[in-house]
Amino acid sequence: MAKLKSVLGYSVAALGIPIMIAAVLGIRLFLNPNAFISATGLEHSANWTGGEVVQTIEHGTYQTDVHRPVFDALIGEHKKGFVQVAWRPPEALPARIDEEIDADADGRADFRIELETATKQASLTPYSPNVIELQGVYDLEETLAVRVRLKNPRQ
Amino acid sequence: MTAQALTREGTPRMAIWKALLLTLPIVPFAAAALANDLMSGEAQLIEIIPSLLIWILLTVFFFRMLVTGKTHRYRSALFILLAFAVPLYLIPQLFELYGTNMLTPEMTYTAKARFCPMTMGMVILPAVLKGVVIFPGAIVEGIGWFFLWIGASLVIGRGWCSWGCIFGGWDEFFSRLRKKPVVKHVDRKWRFLPFAVLLAIVLLSAITFHPIYCEWLCPFKVVSEFEAPTSLATTVALVIFPLTFFGLVVALPLLTKKRIQCGLFCPFGALQSFFNKINIFELRIDLDKCSQCKRCFRECPTFSLDEGSLVSGKALMSCTRCGQCVDACPKGAMSYHIKGTRIGISPNAARLLFLYPAYILFCGFGANVIADALWRVLRLITTGSMI
Numbered sequence: 001m002a003k004l005k006s007v008l009g010y011s012v013a014a015l016g017i018p019i020m021i022a023a024v025l026g027i028r029l030f031l032n033p034n035a036f037i038s039a040t041g042l043e044h045s046a047n048w049t050g051g052e053v054v055q056t057i058e059h060g061t062y063q064t065d066v067h068r069p070v071f072d073a074l075i076g077e078h079k080k081g082f083v084q085v086a087w088r089p090p091e092a093l094p095a096r097i098d099e100e101i102d103a104d105a106d107g108r109a110d111f112r113i114e115l116e117t118a119t120k121q122a123s124l125t126p127y128s129p130n131v132i133e134l135q136g137v138y139d140l141e142e143t144l145a146v147r148v149r150l151k152n153p154r155q
Numbered sequence: 156m157t158a159q160a161l162t163r164e165g166t167p168r169m170a171i172w173k174a175l176l177l178t179l180p181i182v183p184f185a186a187a188a189l190a191n192d193l194m195s196g197e198a199q200l201i202e203i204i205p206s207l208l209i210w211i212l213l214t215v216f217f218f219r220m221l222v223t224g225k226t227h228r229y230r231s232a233l234f235i236l237l238a239f240a241v242p243l244y245l246i247p248q249l250f251e252l253y254g255t256n257m258l259t260p261e262m263t264y265t266a267k268a269r270f271c272p273m274t275m276g277m278v279i280l281p282a283v284l285k286g287v288v289i290f291p292g293a294i295v296e297g298i299g300w301f302f303l304w305i306g307a308s309l310v311i312g313r314g315w316c317s318w319g320c321i322f323g324g325w326d327e328f329f330s331r332l333r334k335k336p337v338v339k340h341v342d343r344k345w346r347f348l349p350f351a352v353l354l355a356i357v358l359l360s361a362i363t364f365h366p367i368y369c370e371w372l373c374p375f376k377v378v379s380e381f382e383a384p385t386s387l388a389t390t391v392a393l394v395i396f397p398l399t400f401f402g403l404v405v406a407l408p409l410l411t412k413k414r415i416q417c418g419l420f421c422p423f424g425a426l427q428s429f430f431n432k433i434n435i436f437e438l439r440i441d442l443d444k445c446s447q448c449k450r451c452f453r454e455c456p457t458f459s460l461d462e463g464s465l466v467s468g469k470a471l472m473s474c475t476r477c478g479q480c481v482d483a484c485p486k487g488a489m490s491y492h493i494k495g496t497r498i499g500i501s502p503n504a505a506r507l508l509f510l511y512p513a514y515i516l517f518c519g520f521g522a523n524v525i526a527d528a529l530w531r532v533l534r535l536i537t538t539g540s541m542i
Contacts, residue, residue, distance in 0.1 A: 002497065009495035012435045013508040016310035020512035023306025024184075024519030033295040041286045045364050048264050048291045074281060074361045136385070138261050145264075 046070040050084030050145065054105060061092040065143070069103055071152045079155040082135055085113065086145035093117045093144060103150065104130075113146055122146055169503070174221035177507065178214060184518040185213035188526035201537070205529035209522050217514055226478030226506070230517075231327060234317065237521045238324025240528035242378040245269065247531050247541040249380055257383035263291040269380060270296040272304045272320075273423040276353060277360035277368060290366045303519070310512045312434030313427040314476035316417055316457075318513040321524070322375040323475075326416045330408035330456055337410045346418070346458050346473065349425035356422050374400035374416060418457035418473065428472045436509045437492050438470040438480065441499045444488035451480035451489050468498070476509065 050067045057064040064087055071081035083103040087093055096116055100109035112125040115137065124134040132149035169177075188206035192198035216229040249256040258268055270292035278297065281287045288294050307315050316323055359367045370382065376396040384390040407415035417424050431437070440451070445465065452460045459474040470480070481489045490502035491509045531541040
């Protein structure tokens with residue numbers, strides 16, 4: 001029994017060498033990370049991406065993307081969150097954007113955003129008690145976006 | 156141990172021819188940076204020289220480990236070198252890409268943060284339960300780190316913390332600066348703190364969907380990237396980062412000669428401790444040889460040996476397999492050991508079987524990081540710019 005345990009011990013220890021080589025060198029050889037990501041369905045938290053776009057408003061030369069309100073939590077939802085509104089493409093945006101946004105898709109505008117696209121100065125006029133404040137204006141890769149803090153109406 | 160003699164301290168030496176032969180398998184891994192340079196096809200001499208030097212250094216150090224029987228002495232030097240190289244490698248890279256090492260909200264919203272293995276504990280639970288990655292870095296990079304981390308953790312357990320961690324060398328450096336500790340007694344109850352920190356940050360990160368440790372506590376933000384002070388929260392965090400760095404990584408290691416951040420705070424280290432339970436390697440004391448001098452106990456930088464170890468002959472689950480106790484033991488009673496085998500039968504075989512994967516892990520990314528850092532220093536000297 002002691003000899004068997006010893007042989008097994010040394011075998012497992014020796015197996016560590018190819019495992020480590022695979023871990024250090026082999027990931028790129030054995031695994032396509034993009035395929036792995038697709039297979040597992042992994043995606044970034046909506047805290048970073050802003051969540052899925054649920055409404056796109058056409059303005060001729062540019063579009064407004066309204067993302068879903070984000071209250072994501074591991075269990076249930078958070079009491080507070082945000083909604084991201086983004087305008088694209090940046091080069092086609094007018095000097096001033098003045099737009100009413102229906103964040104919860106109930107057919108009524110929840111707030112109004114006035115945005116100077118050159119200076120990235122924005123102001124918020126809340127229409128709904130669930131709208132807290134303007135979080136910020138962000139020059140993202142292919143959009144100019146704002147985030148507006150919201151209370152979760154379901155909490 | 157026919158081909159071995161004992162050093163004055165009692166650790167096994169190896170014949171030069173045997174050490175040379177056993178170093179050969181490491182040679183290609185030590186050349187990782189050089190291979191990268193050559194494969195790129197555009198590397199200039201100034202880029203190849205550091206990679207060549209690192210190749211030689213890594214090979215010579217492994218050979219020296221074998222021939223002298225000393226593990227910690229050479230590992231520690233490389234580990235500290237890697238820690239100092241990380242900011243020299245990372246920060247200029249970030250300046251090249253984004254013009255800053257401060258993460259703006261725009262950079263986090265477009266996942267531009269650099270993944271770090273220390274995020275794993277926070278990221279796994281939301282990823283498994285909700286399919287959501289709560290760290291704002293490229294998922295592809297995170298997947299690479301995940302497989303490296305899981306593979307390394309299965310093979311060397313918490314040895315990651317002394318052979319793979321890109322930051323641990325900082326507190327190892329400061330813990331080695333003084334000859335004697337100023338604070339000689341640290342209450343051993345503090346050893347449980349990393350587990351409490353781990354539990355807290357895993358739960359808080361899962362609840363908030365934010366990597367709490369990275370956003371609020373990580374001392375190593377000081378030597379890597381950090382969030383730009385665009386809100387009250389990020390400004391407060393910017394005050395916390397240097398405080399945790401100078402407290403846990405500089406001051407306390409200097410005073411205690413222990414790796415305080417690694418041993419008494421790091422939640423990632425606590426997570427790694429669980430891998431020691433399922434890992435085949437361990438550090439054992441041969442109680443027949445042990446003179447109960449407690450030198451190992453005093454030398455252990457992460458509080459992983461205690462009075463109980465001198466009775467059970469085992470290091471605690473927080474052991475980082477750094478080898479400091481093995482090097483320090485005057486009787487050669489401490490050794491790397493493979494679970495299930497008899498103690499003291501062939502300690503050199505067990506040590507070798509641990510050293511190979513541990514060193515391959517170090518070479519795997521350490522060689523590139525150190526070579527790139529050295530290249531940037533050379534560039535600074537020759538052109539006045541690291542970028």
